[in-house]
Amino acid sequence: xxxxxxxxxxxxxxxxxxxxxxxxxxxxxxxxxxxxxxxxxxxxxxxxxxxxxxxxxxxxxxxxxxxxxxxxxxxxxxxxxxxxxxxxxxxxxxxxxxxxxxxxxxxxxxxxxxxxxxxxxxxxxxxxxxxxxxxxxxxxxxxxxxxxxxxxxxxxxxxxxxxxxxxxxxxxxxxxxxxxxxxxxxxxxxxxxxxxxxxxxxxxxxxxxxxxxxxxxxxxxxxxxxxxxxxxxxxxxxxxxxxxxxxxxxxxxxxxxxxxxxxxxxxxxxxxxxxxxxxxxxxxxxxxxxxxxxxxxxxxxxxxxxxxxxxxxxxxxxxxxxxxxxxxxxxxxxxxxxxxxxxxxxxxxxxxxxxxxxxxxxxxxxxxxxxxxxxxxxxxxxxxxxxxxxxxxxxxxxxxxxxxxxxxxxxxxxxxxxxxxxxxxxxxxxxxxxxxxxxxxxxxxxxxxxxxxx
Amino acid sequence: xxxxxxxxxxxxxxxxxxxxxxxxxxxxxxxxxxxxxxxxxxxxxxxxxxxxxxxxxxxxxxxxxxxxxxxxxxxxxxxxxxxxxxxxxxxxxxxxxxxxxxxxxxxxxxxxxxxxxxxxxxxxxxxxxxxxxxxxxxxxxxxxxxxxxxxxxxxxxxxxxxxxxxxxxxxxxxxxxxxxxxxxxxxxxxxxxxxxxxxxxxxxxxxxxxxxxxxxxxxxxxxxxxxxxxxxxxxxxxxxxxxxxxxxxxxxxxxxxxxxxxxxxxxxxxxxxxxxxxxxxxxxxxxxxxxxxxxxxxxxxxxxxxxxxxxxxxxxxxx
Numbered sequence: 001x002x003x004x005x006x007x008x009x010x011x012x013x014x015x016x017x018x019x020x021x022x023x024x025x026x027x028x029x030x031x032x033x034x035x036x037x038x039x040x041x042x043x044x045x046x047x048x049x050x051x052x053x054x055x056x057x058x059x060x061x062x063x064x065x066x067x068x069x070x071x072x073x074x075x076x077x078x079x080x081x082x083x084x085x086x087x088x089x090x091x092x093x094x095x096x097x098x099x100x101x102x103x104x105x106x107x108x109x110x111x112x113x114x115x116x117x118x119x120x121x122x123x124x125x126x127x128x129x130x131x132x133x134x135x136x137x138x139x140x141x142x143x144x145x146x147x148x149x150x151x152x153x154x155x156x157x158x159x160x161x162x163x164x165x166x167x168x169x170x171x172x173x174x175x176x177x178x179x180x181x182x183x184x185x186x187x188x189x190x191x192x193x194x195x196x197x198x199x200x201x202x203x204x205x206x207x208x209x210x211x212x213x214x215x216x217x218x219x220x221x222x223x224x225x226x227x228x229x230x231x232x233x234x235x236x237x238x239x240x241x242x243x244x245x246x247x248x249x250x251x252x253x254x255x256x257x258x259x260x261x262x263x264x265x266x267x268x269x270x271x272x273x274x275x276x277x278x279x280x281x282x283x284x285x286x287x288x289x290x291x292x293x294x295x296x297x298x299x300x301x302x303x304x305x306x307x308x309x310x311x312x313x314x315x316x317x318x319x320x321x322x323x324x325x326x327x328x329x330x331x332x333x334x335x336x337x338x339x340x341x342x343x344x345x346x347x348x349x350x351x352x353x354x355x356x357x358x359x360x361x362x363x364x365x366x367x368x369x370x371x372x373x374x375x376x377x378x379x380x381x382x383x384x385x386x387x388x389x390x391x392x393x394x395x396x397x398x399x400x401x402x403x404x405x406x407x408x409x410x411x412x413x414x415x416x417x418x419x420x421x422x423x424x425x426x427x428x429x430x431x432x433x434x435x436x437x438x439x440x441x442x443x444x445x446x447x448x449x450x451x452x453x454x
Numbered sequence: 455x456x457x458x459x460x461x462x463x464x465x466x467x468x469x470x471x472x473x474x475x476x477x478x479x480x481x482x483x484x485x486x487x488x489x490x491x492x493x494x495x496x497x498x499x500x501x502x503x504x505x506x507x508x509x510x511x512x513x514x515x516x517x518x519x520x521x522x523x524x525x526x527x528x529x530x531x532x533x534x535x536x537x538x539x540x541x542x543x544x545x546x547x548x549x550x551x552x553x554x555x556x557x558x559x560x561x562x563x564x565x566x567x568x569x570x571x572x573x574x575x576x577x578x579x580x581x582x583x584x585x586x587x588x589x590x591x592x593x594x595x596x597x598x599x600x601x602x603x604x605x606x607x608x609x610x611x612x613x614x615x616x617x618x619x620x621x622x623x624x625x626x627x628x629x630x631x632x633x634x635x636x637x638x639x640x641x642x643x644x645x646x647x648x649x650x651x652x653x654x655x656x657x658x659x660x661x662x663x664x665x666x667x668x669x670x671x672x673x674x675x676x677x678x679x680x681x682x683x684x685x686x687x688x689x690x691x692x693x694x695x696x697x698x699x700x701x702x703x704x705x706x707x708x709x710x711x712x713x714x715x716x717x718x719x720x721x722x723x724x725x726x727x728x729x730x731x732x733x734x735x736x737x738x739x740x741x742x743x744x745x746x747x748x749x750x751x752x753x754x755x756x757x758x759x760x761x762x763x764x765x766x767x768x769x770x771x772x773x
Binding site: 122218219419424429432 | 516517518519520531535536537600601602604620621623624625626627628631711712713714715716717728729731732733734735
């Protein structure tokens with residue numbers, strides 16, 4: 001058995017994850033630092049001719065990094081572009097909270113960055129202010145084996161095939177578990193069947209290694225867990241027309257499941273924020289959770305032997321499916337938007353094409369070690385996914401039909417429901433016995449209908 | 455020799471002042487002119503944001519979309535929202551309990567510090583620390599203290615002293631979470647109250663206490679009859695400020711619970727932010743913020759005119 005961390009060691013890991021949606025930054029590992037682009041299968045497709053305007057210069061805004069290689073390689077690729085084309089690019093990284101207000105200001109005033117790498121639903125909100133990406137998205141899709149479903153959902157205007165943006169990556173949260181403890185409980189892998197999953201949680205708790213999922217106001221992890229509970233029971237927040245469809249027998253079943261499941265979790269998850277499960281996992285307090293690659297990344301790249309040992313015992317798997325036919329998990333997608341106010345749209349498109357080509361995108365993706373899941377299918381074939389098979393589930397993170405406010409149209413309202421923890425609070429209140437499933441679902445449906453159609 | 459010098463003085467009527475000179479000799483104009491920079495600053499940095507907030511609360515503006523005027527719809531919709539009402543109750547409860555705690559402990563601390571103790575100046579400076587440290591830093595420290603798995607308090611109780619077998623779930627149940635946040639707020643607010651009241655205590659003449667002691671007054675009587683009434687003016691100011699700070703508290707709650715579990719620690723300020731910025735509903739968020747104004751005005755008036763009234767202090771109708 002692996003040595004338990006001291007309280008102080010786990011505080012260090014927690015501190016590394018503090019404040020971030022999920023991640024803590026460590027030193028740059030450069031594990032897959034080789035060019036890593038020769039293993040991407042491509043089709044022979046002629047790139048669209050974007051004639052760069054003379055005197056072009058660009059401003060690009062994107063979310064701040066949580067792992068160092070994300071910024072290092074993004075900057076290096078941008079510099080390569082400037083060296084190759086002479087187009088000066090000013091690249092700014094802003095904190096995740098600040099990005100949306102800044103995007104809104106740029107969109108409304110018609111000034112500011114040419115390209116903003118925003119979040120999932122943003123292109124739908126600013127659709128009328130964006131330059132069409134049909135040519136570039138068509139080219140990239142044709143060359144790199146097509147786009148994963150989630151990339152298409154978030155990249156195109158809802159209900160059409162018109163590309164509004166170029167999805168660059170998704171941050172997803174598959175199952176992260178300790179192999180030795182699962183084996184001790186009698187499991188080689190995490191069962192897909194929900195009842196078996198419940199029994200497994202029960203057994204893990206009995207051997208002193210409970211599972212843990214955030215049920216507090218953790219915008220990423222808790223919403224991810226709540227969505228998973230809904231989707232694995234065939235329930236959804238809205239119907240295809242966008243009308244709130246929460247009040248259903250499937251949701252009641254999901255709530256009852258959460259109620260049965262909650263006693264087998266570690267206590268205290270109601271107060272977890274996005275770093276709660278990271279800290280508990282790194283301290284050896286929990287055996288299984290859903291998370292981005294951050295836990296593994298931090299442990300693997302740590303110089304602390306105890307954390308390295310945890311990394312060696314950690315594995316990932318796509319989340320249990322329940323009744324869902326596809327991976328019942330979504331991703332936070334980063335989506336590059338080119339605004340119509342840009343004076344150099346061709347230079348901007350050429351920049352995005354350059355950044356998405358395997359010579360640049362490959363090393364960036366490989367060095368983020370699964371922090372970003374790729375939107376283009378061919379990148380799942382890259383060698384680094386197999387070099388460390390534990391990362392493999394992240395390679396198909398965007399191969400899913402599920403998104404915030406599934407299955408209605410993607411809109412600004414989708415993020416409002418998540419930001420208000422409507423689903424999280426519904427599950428938390430029932431799981432802890434503070435509300436009946438029937439009362440909680442009615443309250444949540446009313447809350448959701450404040451933003452979505454009632 | 456005639457020693458006198460002819461000193462014929464000739465009266466030359468002064469030329470009438472130009473309009474410019476007259477204008478600058480005008481007291482009213484000068485007053486207005488001198489106040490202009492201040493008025494401009496207030497207008498730009500106070501009136502405009504307040505006015506914009508009020509306007510936004512009457513629109514359905516979201517981040518990214520300019521809104522339309524919708525009258526009082528936001529307020530009507532909030533009136534039917536149980537989460538909003540929970541945040542109102544929480545805010546009032548939080549303010550009342552934390553303020554009472556801060557004043558009781560603050561007064562006690564002020565009286566202790568008012569005695570002659572070694573290293574007086576140093577200790578008084580140290581006491582101010584919780585107030586000086588940026589709130590978000592102390593909030594993160596409290597968040598660690600209350601962590602369900604890594605709490606130092608639980609660690610001491612369970613692993614060191616063996617007084618309990620399980621870790622305390624400080625933030626995982628509604629009443630634990632509310633209590634924990636109030637404690638953190640009291641901790642942060644005590645120095646302000648203590649130092650303010652200490653300043654008040656030092657203005658009370660020691661001869662009053664001596665006279666009372668000669669008359670045989672007990673320590674409770676000296677406190678009740680001398681200290682409290684003479685502290686009242688500064689108490690009312692400190693109370694007003696403290697209530698305002700506590701009522702509009704955001705950072706502690708946002709950093710520690712974000713309003714969870716299931717909104718049971720949601721304050722009006724945190725709910726306003728949650729709806730407006732992460733939730734993109736600027737109009738609704740502004741409406742929640744605007745709803746705080748009547749409460750704040752009422753609390754201020756109550757503190758100022760209530761506690762500040764001499765009738766209360768002296769038991770007579772000497773207003």
